[in-house]
Amino acid sequence: MGMLMGFAYITLKENVRRRSFYGVVLAYLLTLVFSRILTEFSLQDPSKVLLDFTHTFLTFLVFLSVLFITTDTFSKDIEKKGVYLILAKGVSRESYVLGRSFGLVVFSLVLVLILGTIFLFGSWLLNLLSLGVFRKEIHIGAGLLVLLSLWVKASLISLVVVFFSTFMSNFFLVFLASVVVLMAGSSIENLYYFVHLEEDRISPVIRYLITFMFYTLPSFSSHGPDVVLGIEGVDLDHFALDLLKAVLYGGFLVTIGSLIFRRREIA
Amino acid sequence: MKDILLLKDIRKSFGGVEVLKGVSFSVRAGEVFGFVGPNGAGKSTTMKIIMDFIRPDSGEVYIFGRTNRDPSVRRRVGFLPEHPYFYTNVTGYEFLRFLKMTLSIPGEEFRRRVETYSRKLQIDWALGKKLSEYSKGMLQRFGLLQAVLSDPDLLILDEPMSGLDPIGRRLVADLILELKDRGKTVFFSTHILPDVERICDRSCLIIEGRITDIIEGEDLHRIEDIFMERVREIGVREVL
Numbered sequence: 023m024g025m026l027m028g029f030a031y032i033t034l035k036e037n038v039r040r041r042s043f044y045g046v047v048l049a050y051l052l053t054l055v056f057s058r059i060l061t062e063f064s065l066q067d068p069s070k071v072l073l074d075f076t077h078t079f080l081t082f083l084v085f086l087s088v089l090f091i092t093t094d095t096f097s098k099d100i101e102k103k104g105v106y107l108i109l110a111k112g113v114s115r116e117s118y119v120l121g122r123s124f125g126l127v128v129f130s131l132v133l134v135l136i137l138g139t140i141f142l143f144g145s146w147l148l149n150l151l152s153l154g155v156f157r158k159e160i161h162i163g164a165g166l167l168v169l170l171s172l173w174v175k176a177s178l179i180s181l182v183v184v185f186f187s188t189f190m191s192n193f194f195l196v197f198l199a200s201v202v203v204l205m206a207g208s209s210i211e212n213l214y215y216f217v218h219l220e221e222d223r224i225s226p227v228i229r230y231l232i233t234f235m236f237y238t239l240p241s242f243s244s245h246g247p248d249v250v251l252g253i254e255g256v257d258l259d260h261f262a263l264d265l266l267k268a269v270l271y272g273g274f275l276v277t278i279g280s281l282i283f284r285r286r287e288i289a
Numbered sequence: 290m291k292d293i294l295l296l297k298d299i300r301k302s303f304g305g306v307e308v309l310k311g312v313s314f315s316v317r318a319g320e321v322f323g324f325v326g327p328n329g330a331g332k333s334t335t336m337k338i339i340m341d342f343i344r345p346d347s348g349e350v351y352i353f354g355r356t357n358r359d360p361s362v363r364r365r366v367g368f369l370p371e372h373p374y375f376y377t378n379v380t381g382y383e384f385l386r387f388l389k390m391t392l393s394i395p396g397e398e399f400r401r402r403v404e405t406y407s408r409k410l411q412i413d414w415a416l417g418k419k420l421s422e423y424s425k426g427m428l429q430r431f432g433l434l435q436a437v438l439s440d441p442d443l444l445i446l447d448e449p450m451s452g453l454d455p456i457g458r459r460l461v462a463d464l465i466l467e468l469k470d471r472g473k474t475v476f477f478s479t480h481i482l483p484d485v486e487r488i489c490d491r492s493c494l495i496i497e498g499r500i501t502d503i504i505e506g507e508d509l510h511r512i513e514d515i516f517m518e519r520v521r522e523i524g525v526r527e528v529l
Contacts, residue, residue: 028390032379035387039378102374110340111392111439112364121391287343289303 026124033125046087053079054144069158073247080141084176092126092180093197096187116280123184123276130176138169164249171245174268178240181272188279207239240271291318293474299348310498316476321469323485323492324478331498332478336447367441371448373432377421406434425452446477462488482513496523
């Protein structure tokens with residue numbers, strides 16, 4: 023437990039002091055201001071425009087930050103040999119992968135908490151103060167569930183990067199491979215639901231292939247702004263299943279990554 | 290005396306080139322052992338094999354009588370790599386706290402060790418600063434501080450004097466001798482021969498991946514002559 027806390031401590035300290043971290047927070051604050059301006063051009067549903075825009079940027083900034091920071095953290099550890107000082111202390115390679123993963127999941131939580139708070143309360147405040155009679159009610163409780171869902175997905179992306187970093191040292195290659203998985207995971211999910219809606223019109227081979235990929239690739243869709251606005255109900259069963267899948271997938275990635283890293287030469 | 294570190298016929302190749310050609314030697318408990326060789330002789334590769342960062346093609350390494358593949362054996366080892374990399378956004382003290390948490394060092398003991406060793410290495414005033422603000426010499430001394438933090442029985446130091454000014458070299462040499470007086474074993478690589486003469490009990494020469502000599506006693510005072518003689522015999526271009 024002390025080891026896990028140690029990794030969480032150093033990962034947080036190292037990453038929250040990056041200039042890019044403050045840049046991301048500032049960029050998101052500017053996005054909120056811009057989204058308010060954007061609502062002026064919407065005649066029918068300004069609350070939805072506001073929430074759609076701020077949520078899309080929240081997801082984009084969280085995913086991008088997690089991808090960049092996780093890749094950079096591992097790349098520095100391996101390429102610059104920061105890992106030597108850790109392994110030399112008797113920390114096993116499996117513990118290193120587990121500890122770093124835990125640290126990065128905690129960092130994702132802090133990132134989602136900071137940006138998510140700005141998203142929820144910023145949108146709530148803008149909605150309340152400036153959208154007048156056209157506004158819809160923002161449900162903070164549902165918003166917290168949306169943030170939880172986003173954190174789970176951000177952590178999963180982090181673990182995908184950890185997995186690739188256990189056998190690749192090049193920053194660009196790890197980043198690229200992780201982006202490919204992220205995009206494939208997001209696309210295959212839409213395809214999966216589409217083929218199940220149109221079962222009769224799609225050949226069984228394609229259907230099985232897409233179903234296979236749906237279960238082998240991680241899923242990155244999270245609850246959207248419609249839940250926050252109450253347009254869509256909170257589907258707790260779907261959320262629980264999604265969470266279970268993310269936990270199992272994350273555990274699988276860390277386990278396989280640890281086994282690979284155990285055999286790796288760190289020259 | 291008991292062997293603390295034992296290397297048996299270590300061979301290692303990179304891309305078809307044999308870098309280590311059957312390296313064998315042992316380090317006894319309580320001694321300061323110098324590992325001397327010209328650039329590219331295989332010193333750092335040997336260090337990495339001892340620490341299990343890379344695996345030999347053949348041969349075995351034993352630390353405290355146990356295989357070096359067992360990570361728990363490194364709990365009693367302090368290691369300083371040749372060019373230590375530290376996280377740039379954290380302070381020296383925060384990095385040490387990370388090690389404290391990872392190694393489960395009790396709070397009082399941690400404070401005592403940090404205070405004692407940081408003063409000895411004259412780095413105590415800088416522990417609150419970010420590691421990115423440290424000079425090369427400060428990083429080297431900080432590297433030694435993190436290596437002794439766990440109070441190890443065996444210290445493995447890869448070029449500990451590199452990047453240090455004469456004062457820094459003196460501080461590090463004094464600390465090595467003090468640790469020896471406290472019964473610790475120190476194994477360090479270097480190509481600075483006067484340091485070996487001054488602080489080592491024994492040393493070995495490695496040239497082109499082969500151990501050529503184990504030098505001890507009075508012979509340590511003429512290590513430079515022995516070293517140059519071997520280099521001429523073997524004909525290492527980089528040195529000559």
